[in-house]
Amino acid sequence: RWVLSLECKGSRNFMSALRRAVEVDFKDKDKHKSQGLYLLTTGIPDQETHTISAYVAEACGGLDLQLHVCLFSVTEGTEIIPARYATPRETASALKEIVQAASGRFHWFGETGIFESDDITSIISEMEKAKNYSQKCAFLVQSLKQRS
Numbered sequence: 760r761w762v763l764s765l766e767c768k769g770s771r772n773f774m775s776a777l778r779r780a781v782e783v784d785f786k787d788k789d790k791h792k793s794q795g796l797y798l799l800t801t802g803i804p805d806q807e808t809h810t811i812s813a814y815v816a817e818a819c820g821g822l823d824l825q826l827h828v829c830l831f832s833v834t835e836g837t838e839i840i841p842a843r844y845a846t847p848r849e850t851a852s853a854l855k856e857i858v859q860a861a862s863g864r865f866h867w868f869g870e871t872g873i874f875e876s877d878d879i880t881s882i883i884s885e886m887e888k889a890k891n892y893s894q895k896c897a898f899l900v901q902s903l904k905q906r907s
Contacts, residue, residue: 772806773805777814781818781824782818794824794825795824795825795826795827796825797827797828797829800828800829800830802845803849803853804853808856811860812856812857815857815860816860819861825861825862825863825864826858826861827866828864829866829868830851830867831869832847858877864877864878865877866878
């Protein structure tokens with residue numbers, strides 16, 4: 760709810776924003792069972808990945824708080840210049856490491872579609888399990904029919 764009152768301003772300092780969200784804006788965190796922070800980004804954070812991961816692990820560890828990241832890869836030729844350069848793959852890898860420290864989910868998409876999504880990966884895994892179970896059941900039914 761608090762995010763609706765925010766205005767676009769500030770800097771590209773990821774740790775400063777994260778600290779504010781975790782230490783200041785989650786005033787009523789004890790009243791809620793679980794909470795999630797969603798980072799919508801187009802690039803790599805300003806600070807080193809291991810520093811952010813360590814902070815996130817500590818901040819989220821005592822709470823039922825997860826950090827989820829949505830990385831939007833912009834096409835070449837745009838005016839967005841990151842605070843520090845990283846390839847799209849390096850950016851995704853760094854953000855996935857941060858998400859894992861926070862027990863969150865990672866989603867990476869662009870104008871052409873979804874490149875990677877923890878939710879879609881989970882759904883595909885469930886579908887594979889269901890398919891394998893169905894095949895085992897069909898084999899069992901077939902073998903029972905042959906015995907009769």
